[in-house]
Amino acid sequence: MDPSQIANVFVKQYYDTFDKNRPDVVGLYHPQTCVLTFEGQVCSGKEEIMKKLTSLAFTNIQHVITTVDAQPTYDDMIVVFVVGQLKTDEDNPHSFSQTFVLKKEADNRLYVVNDMFRLSLHHG
Amino acid sequence: MDPSQIANVFVKQYYDTFDKNRPDVVGLYHPQTCVLTFEGQVCSGKEEIMKKLTSLAFTNIQHVITTVDAQPTYDDMIVVFVVGQLKTDEDNPHSFSQTFVLKKEADNRLYVVNDMFRLSLHHG
Numbered sequence: 001m002d003p004s005q006i007a008n009v010f011v012k013q014y015y016d017t018f019d020k021n022r023p024d025v026v027g028l029y030h031p032q033t034c035v036l037t038f039e040g041q042v043c044s045g046k047e048e049i050m051k052k053l054t055s056l057a058f059t060n061i062q063h064v065i066t067t068v069d070a071q072p073t074y075d076d077m078i079v080v081f082v083v084g085q086l087k088t089d090e091d092n093p094h095s096f097s098q099t100f101v102l103k104k105e106a107d108n109r110l111y112v113v114n115d116m117f118r119l120s121l122h123h124g
Numbered sequence: 125m126d127p128s129q130i131a132n133v134f135v136k137q138y139y140d141t142f143d144k145n146r147p148d149v150v151g152l153y154h155p156q157t158c159v160l161t162f163e164g165q166v167c168s169g170k171e172e173i174m175k176k177l178t179s180l181a182f183t184n185i186q187h188v189i190t191t192v193d194a195q196p197t198y199d200d201m202i203v204v205f206v207v208g209q210l211k212t213d214e215d216n217p218h219s220f221s222q223t224f225v226l227k228k229e230a231d232n233r234l235y236v237v238n239d240m241f242r243l244s245l246h247h248g
Contacts, residue, residue, distance in 0.1 A: 073237060074201060075199040081221075097207060097221035099205045116195065
């Protein structure tokens with residue numbers, strides 16, 4: 001599979017898991033090295049990441065994906081760049097963008113090593 | 125310098141160059157390996173990237189940066205994730221987001237190996 005196909009499969013799996021069974025998303029992060037920067041807050045390792053993601057204050061969430069871009073990079077990794085909208089509970093949709101770096105491990109599975117999430121909220 | 129400081133210096137240099145002297149931005153891309161995905165269009169290598177960036181149809185452009193996030197990753201690289209607004213000519217501002225992967229080379233300089241740019245335009 002080319003990086004675009006891999007990215008599309010990953011993105012579907014990530015957000016489906018996030019939206020339907022959030023605690024399971026931790027299984028997609030790299031067992032040894034993973035970092036999430038969520039709205040500027042840095043969480044290192046699976047435990048901190050899980051704590052952050054499960055603490056987010058909404059009951060229902062839906063990620064609606066607008067675009068997925070992907071590029072291979074050094075060390076056999078893939079950079080995945082997502083633009084979409086977030087629909088939580090009864091709020092209006094919010095634009096978000098998110099960057100993942102995926103790394104293949106010995107079990108042939110891809111794991112998230114880097115994750116950065118931002119809502120598109122601008123000053124003024 | 126930590127990755128955040130490096131990212132902030134890079135981001136200032138990248139967008140200042142882009143907005144004031146666009147052809148010079150090519151010097152920031154990795155001499156051997158660099159890929160730009162611009163609104164879904166893939167450009168490989170400095171020559172293709174430069175052709176794309178200089179062909180963009182606006183006279184005046186200003187990138188206004190909202191947030192810059194950065195994380196180190198494998199192979200001594202840094203992932204930089206930018207959210208901002210783009211002001212071109214007389215148009216209304218557009219939200220954009222952009223992901224860079226920077227790699228340090230033997231000359232101790234950081235070069236862009238991956239670059240993905242998207243306006244935050246959603247369906248419907």
